[in-house]
Amino acid sequence: MRLATPDDTTSVFDLDMLAFVGDPSQVSPEQATSGLDDGRTFLAEHPDLPGELAGVYSSYDLQVRVPGTPARGTSLVPMNGLTWVAVHPDVRRRGVLSAMIRHHLEQAREHGEAMLALHASEPGIYGRFGYGVASHDVEYTLARGTRFAAPPVVAAEADGTGTRLLRDLDDDDVAARLRGIELDAPTLGTVVCPPRFWRRLVRDVPTLRPGTEPSRAFVATRDGRDVGMAVFSRSRRWEAGAADGTVTVHRLVASDAGALLALGRRLVDMDLMSSVRLPGRGLDDPLLAWAGGPRERRLRVGDALWLRPVDVGRMLEARGYASPLDVRLGVTDPLDEHNCGTWHLRVGEDGTATCERLCAPSDAGRTGVRPPEYATTQPATTQPATAQPATAVDAAEQDGDLEVTADVSLDVGLLGEMFLGLTGARALAEQGRLVEHTAGAVAAMTRAFATGVAPIGGSSF
Template sequence: MTTDVRVLKRSEWDHWYGRLELAFGGVLETREERELFRELTEVDRSIGVWDGDECVGTAGAFSFRLSVPGGGFVPAAGVTMVSVAATHRRRGVLTSMMRRQLDDVREWGEPLAVLTASEPAIYGRFGYGVATHQLGLDIDSSRVRIAAPVGTDDIRLRFVPVADAAEVCERIYRLTIGSRPGMPARTPGWERLPLLDPPSEREGASPMQCVLAERDGEVVGFVRFHNKPEWSSSGPNGSITVRHLDALDPAAYAALWRFVFDIDLTSTVHSGNRPVDDPLLGLVSDIRRCGVRVRDSLHVRLVDVGAALATRTYQAPVDVVFEVADAFCPWNEGRWRLTGDAKGASCERTGEAPDLALSVRELGAAYLGGVSLSSLAGAGRVRELRDGALAAASLAFGSDPAPWLPHGF
C-alpha cells in the first residue's frame, strides 16, 4: 500500500475530522462540539495518512503543560484524535503515525507525550505506560450517608445557570490544578470543554445543572450534574450523574457531595471519573454500597528520558542508574543516572553499572507517582540489579496525593 503521511492543512480539516468520526462509529457530533474541536485543533501538530484523496488515518497533538510531582508543570504533547479507517486496518497506518508523531514531539523539545486510549492494549508497543487511574462510582444514596466535617453546615449552596457560573468554576479549577500530578493547565478555549452538553450523552437525563458552594459570599466549590427522573411501581427511583465536582476545602467538598446524595426523588449517584484516593471514600458511611470500580486513564510516554526525569521532583532522595530499553525510540536506550530529591533532580547518561532494568513503558507508568516501581517489579516488568535499589527508587517516585486526569482531550 502506498500512502502519504503529512501535516494537516486547515482546508482539509472537515474531511480529516469526518474520517475520525467515521472510524469511531459514524455518529456525527453536534455543531457545538465540532466547532470547539475545530478551534482547538492545532493543525501544524496534526497529521493525516492519505491514500490518494482519501484520509485513512488521523492523529493530533495538543500543546499541554502537565502538572508533575512537586507541583511543577512540564510541556507535553497531548496525543488525540487517533484513528485508522476500517478499510486500512493492519497495514501499518497507526505505526506510521506514531513514528512520525514521536519524531515530531522530540523535535519540538517536549519531553512527554500523553494520551487516553479507547482501547488500552494498543499503545504499550509504542512505549506508553498507564500512569493514572480513575474511580467510577454507582452509589446507593438511599442507604449511604455523608459524614460531614466541621464547617459543612456553614456552606451556602445555590443553583446558577451553567454558562453564568463558567468563569468562577474555571477559577476553582485553576486553583486546584497544582494539587495533583496529571492535571493539564487549560489554555484559552479549553474552558469550554467541560461545558459541552450534547443530548446524546445524557442518556435521558436533564441538561447539565450547576450548584455553587459559597462561604461568606466567596465561591469555594461547585458541582455540575444531570438529574434523571425515573419511577417504578414502588415510587421514585431517579439518579444523579456527577459530571464535575471540586472544592477548595473539606467542608465545601462534603457539602457538595451531601447535596447530590440528598436530592429529592433520587436513590442513586453516578460518577465516572474521580481520583483513586478521592476524599469521598472517607466521607461515605458504607463503601460496599458505592459500586467502586477502577479503570486506566492517562497513558504517559517519555520522549526524552533524561529531560523528563529531571523536570519533576522526588519525595525522597534518589540516586539510581536505570538500564532503559526503548526499541521504538532508540535514542532513549542505555544507562541513565538519576539523582534528585524534593528540591530538584538531574538525569544524565552514564557508564556506571545499572541498579534497575526496565523499559521506557515502565518509566512512563511510574512517572507521575501513581504506579509504584515495586508493583511493576512484582509483575516482572522491572528487574532489581542492586539490592535495595528498588525500594529506594519506588519510594522516591511516589506521589501523595495520587495523580489524576480530570477530563479527557
C-alpha cells in the same frame, strides 16, 4: 503526514465518525471539532486510499498535577495529550497508527516537550509505543442521602462553604471560571485542559444528550473565592411510579477537603435523583472514604491517564520526590533512541531531582525508530551491577567511550507507570518488568517515588 487545514474539517469529522461509530446527524463537523487547537491536527494519507484520509490525530496542550517534594505540594507541569486518533477501516493494521505516533513524538521533541499523554480507547494498543498507565479511573456511585462521616474540622470547613447552582454553562466566562478552579485544585493526577477544550465541554449540543438535561454545575465559594465545582447532568427515570433519576458528575474539583465535602453534600441531595455516578476519581478519594468505603458503591476501576517520556531526564526532573535517591536507570525505548541509555537520577534532601544521560547511542542526533524486540528481559533478581548489563549499558560499551552500568533496567513505559506514584518500583520488580542489578536500588526508588496517595483518574480528553 500533513497538517490539517480548515478545509479538512469535514473529512476529519467523517473519519472520526466512521472509526468511533458515531452518528453524523447528531452534531455538525464544526461543533465536533471546535475544542481542537489550531495547528495541532495531522492527517495521514495512504497510497491504497487515494483521495481519502487514511488517518487523523490531534493533540492538546495540557497540564497535569504531579507529586511535590516533602516541603512543597503538588505542582502543574505541561504535557502533550494525544486525541482524536482514528484510522480508516480499509487500511487498518497496516502501520498508519504507528506512523502517526512516531510523527507525534517527533513533533513533541521538536517543540521541546517533556512528556506525552493519552486516554486509550482499548488497553491493548499503546504499551507497545512506550506509554504506561499513570492513573486509574475509579468510578463509584453514591445513593441519595449518603451521609459523609468527615472529621469535625472538615465538616466545619464545609459548613462555611457556600454552594450555588450554575444553570447555564454555555458561556465563555463560565468556561473560564470553571477552568480557573481546575487550575487551583491540588489533587494529584488532576488534568487541566486548555480553554478551547473547556469551552467545548460546556457547549450545549441538545442532540448529544437525549433524555438528559444540559450540563449544570455547583460552584463552591468561601470568603468570596471559588474553591470548587461539580459539573453534572441529571437524567430522569421512574421505576414503578417512584423517581429513580441518576446524576452523572462530569467534573469534580476542589481546592480543599471542606470544598469537596460541601459539593458532595449537594450532589447527594437532589430531588427525584436516587444515585450519583462519579467517574474519574481515585481509590483514595476522601468522598469515597467519608461515604464508608468502596463496598456497595458499585466500584469500577480502569486505566485512565497514560504517560510517556519525550525526554526521560526532563520528565523525571519535573516532579518532586519523597526521599533522596541516587540511581542509574538503564532505559530502553521501542521508538526513540534519544531516551535509550543509562540515566543518572539524583534526588537531593529537598526532594528535587536532576537527571542526565550518562551514555547515549552514537547517533544521538537522529530521531531513530527501534524495533519492538529491543527490550531485554532478565530475571528479577538482585545481582551485582556488573553481572547483568542492561541493553543501555551494551549500547554504551559499543560506543567504546563510556563504561557505565545501570542499577536497574526498565522499558520507558514503566516511567509513565511510576510517574504519578500509581505503581511502585517494588511492584514492577515483582512483576519481572523492572530488573534490579544493584541490591537496594528498587527499595530506594520505591521510597523516593512514593506519594502516599493514589492519583485521581481526572478528566478524559
